[in-house]
Amino acid sequence: MNLTVRAKNLSLAACIVFSAAVLFIAPLLGMEAFSPALFFERSQNLDSQILWKLRIPRVFLAFLAGAGLSVCGMAFQALFRNPLADPSTLGVSSGASVGAVLFIFTGLMSTPFGVPGISLFAFLGALGSILFVYGITRVARVEMGSTMLLAGVAVSLFFSSIIMFVQHLSDYSDSFHILHWLMGGVDTSGFTDVLTVLPFVAAGGLAVLLLTRELNLIAMGDEIALSRGVNVSRTQKQLFFATSLTVGGIVSVCGPIGFVGIMVPHICRLWIGSDHRYLTAFSLLFGGAFLVLCDLFARSVIAPAEIPVGVITALLGGPFFIWLLVFRFFEGRVA
Amino acid sequence: MTDPLIEVSELSYRAGEREILSGVSFKVERGDFLSIIGPNGAGKTTLLKCVGGILKRTKGSVRISGRPAESLSHKEMALRCAYVPQSGLTAFPFTVGEFVRMGRYAHTGPFSALSSGDLTAVRRAMQMTEIEEFEDRNLNTLSGGERQRVWIAAAVAQESEILLLDEPSTFLDPKHQIYIMEILKALNSKYGVTILSVTHDVNGALVAGGRAIALRDGKVAFSGAVQELLAGKVLEGIYGVPFHVLEHPHIGKRVAAHAGTEA
Numbered sequence: 196m197n198l199t200v201r202a203k204n205l206s207l208a209a210c211i212v213f214s215a216a217v218l219f220i221a222p223l224l225g226m227e228a229f230s231p232a233l234f235f236e237r238s239q240n241l242d243s244q245i246l247w248k249l250r251i252p253r254v255f256l257a258f259l260a261g262a263g264l265s266v267c268g269m270a271f272q273a274l275f276r277n278p279l280a281d282p283s284t285l286g287v288s289s290g291a292s293v294g295a296v297l298f299i300f301t302g303l304m305s306t307p308f309g310v311p312g313i314s315l316f317a318f319l320g321a322l323g324s325i326l327f328v329y330g331i332t333r334v335a336r337v338e339m340g341s342t343m344l345l346a347g348v349a350v351s352l353f354f355s356s357i358i359m360f361v362q363h364l365s366d367y368s369d370s371f372h373i374l375h376w377l378m379g380g381v382d383t384s385g386f387t388d389v390l391t392v393l394p395f396v397a398a399g400g401l402a403v404l405l406l407t408r409e410l411n412l413i414a415m416g417d418e419i420a421l422s423r424g425v426n427v428s429r430t431q432k433q434l435f436f437a438t439s440l441t442v443g444g445i446v447s448v449c450g451p452i453g454f455v456g457i458m459v460p461h462i463c464r465l466w467i468g469s470d471h472r473y474l475t476a477f478s479l480l481f482g483g484a485f486l487v488l489c490d491l492f493a494r495s496v497i498a499p500a501e502i503p504v505g506v507i508t509a510l511l512g513g514p515f516f517i518w519l520l521v522f523r524f525f526e527g528r529v530a
Numbered sequence: 531m532t533d534p535l536i537e538v539s540e541l542s543y544r545a546g547e548r549e550i551l552s553g554v555s556f557k558v559e560r561g562d563f564l565s566i567i568g569p570n571g572a573g574k575t576t577l578l579k580c581v582g583g584i585l586k587r588t589k590g591s592v593r594i595s596g597r598p599a600e601s602l603s604h605k606e607m608a609l610r611c612a613y614v615p616q617s618g619l620t621a622f623p624f625t626v627g628e629f630v631r632m633g634r635y636a637h638t639g640p641f642s643a644l645s646s647g648d649l650t651a652v653r654r655a656m657q658m659t660e661i662e663e664f665e666d667r668n669l670n671t672l673s674g675g676e677r678q679r680v681w682i683a684a685a686v687a688q689e690s691e692i693l694l695l696d697e698p699s700t701f702l703d704p705k706h707q708i709y710i711m712e713i714l715k716a717l718n719s720k721y722g723v724t725i726l727s728v729t730h731d732v733n734g735a736l737v738a739g740g741r742a743i744a745l746r747d748g749k750v751a752f753s754g755a756v757q758e759l760l761a762g763k764v765l766e767g768i769y770g771v772p773f774h775v776l777e778h779p780h781i782g783k784r785v786a787a788h789a790g791t792e793a
């Protein structure tokens with residue numbers, strides 16, 4: 196079965212309504228449910244404080260992180276024609292983690308330029324790993340492709356060992372701090388984190404949106420893409436840097452959040468097909484809404500305690516994805 | 531005097547230590563039907579990819595309408611040359627219609643929907659290859675013959691004056707081989723598309739007419755009208771096995787049969 200253009204546009208409209216509804220309702224739910232009237236109340240009471248200073252920024256941060264991670268995962272899967280690729284596979288997340296872990300271990304406590312030092316260190320780590328992986332492909336003179344993926348996986352595993360090594364040397368309190376960071380989360384107060392992540396996701400999302408036709412052709416193979424007039428190597432570079440930096444920015448603030456980057460794009464493919472002109476918008480919207488819902492679950496189910504959102508994404512998303520796979524995989528809409 | 535449409539001179543290509551093409555030169559005029567023949571590993575596919583700008587870092591020059599190929603942007607190249615690769619077995623997640631429409635890439639910008647001109651070109655390409663009836667089917671569900679027509683349609687939709695085909699009929703049964711050949715001949719004679727087709731099917735090339743070049747060990751071993759392939763020991767020189775020339779009883783053309791192994 197293939198969706199007609201009309202059905203795709205309807206699905207897109209449905210997805211927009213769905214994510215708008217999630218954005219509107221999620222801040223009202225939690226340990227304590229609020230009435231929508233609270234949005235319009237100009238009071239300084241505790242509920243209003245919780246809504247505006249905690250829940251709304253948190254929901255926004257979750258949406259941005261989810262949107263960014265899934266759209267970047269989608270781009271990587273098309274770029275490498277590999278269903279398991281996402282920027283984390285290439286070591287961005289573990290690079291960021293090394294930065295954050297070293298920051299905690301060395302006990303630096305500074306907030307330069309109003310950005311938390313841990314985020315800054317994490318971002319430097321991400322940047323380092325991006326340049327390192329890219330440098331490997333330049334030095335080895337290989338095309339972006341499976342060799343680059345393998346190099347990225349090797350770098351990623353190498354960084355993971357550094358993290359374990361540092362953790363092994365750390366005392367209990369640092370070690371707990373490290374573990375907490377590595378689990379990832381979108382808990383935040385105020386809009387600083389939201390505004391830090393926003394430019395990354397906006398730039399990354401826009402870069403992918405501008406290159407959807409190229410992604411479609413690259414998914415058909417480099418030769419076809421070249422023959423149709425796509426500058427394949429330039430597109431690969433643009434997307435590699437745009438998406439890696441986006442993920443680096445997100446991970447620096449939220450820590451590594453697994454599953455979203457790999458699985459949400461596949462969920463979207465099952466829903467809408469592989470045409471990236473639609474799939475990009477879907478990945479942004481559904482990825483955002485998905486992480487908001489997972490975070491809602493994470494902060495409500497054993498409230499007032501919280502489950503790390505990275506645990507929930509895989510815990511809910513895994514079975515959901517397998518369910519989709521079993522019942523719809525053979526309709527031939529997934530590569 | 532006008533430049534030839536394609537002018538390849540002293541083209542060489544190395545993959546690692548191995549020289550796949552060495553000093554290949556030939557010209558193709560507008561409206562030619564050129565078959566590229568030769569034994570396996572002679573460099574036919576590589577030559578086609580060098581002409582189409584798929585392979586870069588070559589030595590020598592490829593000029594299209596007098597312009598050096600390396601001075602053309604990817605899109606400018608696509609407006610001149612469309613390449614139909616050899617059949618692969620990869621899974622493709624698009625429908626026939628979606629794929630053929632992607633052929634308009636070089637004519638459109640980001641975010642712009644296909645214009646009515648674009649859609650006309652797509653429609654014409656699908657009519658010409660008779661694939662309209664399965665426009666909505668997924669690429670993964672096509673048979674070999676259907677697939678080849680769709681791949682050709684996607685290249686035709688590109689509306690470039692040169693069509694490069696890599697073994698368009700190798701995996702097809704005789705009926706579909708003929709069908710593909712008819713499509714190519716129509717493109718060539720009715721629409722003036724210049725065709726370069728790599729083929730193992732010497733008789734196909736003979737029946738198609740036009741010109742042929744033969745490669746052997748990366749060098750041009752023959753260049754001329756296809757019927758000249760039948761002279762003397764030309765084919766034996768190319769393939770290293772003896773050939774017999776026979777008169778085809780119905781189409782009135784001469785064809786070649788290799789001697790085969792003795793029973």
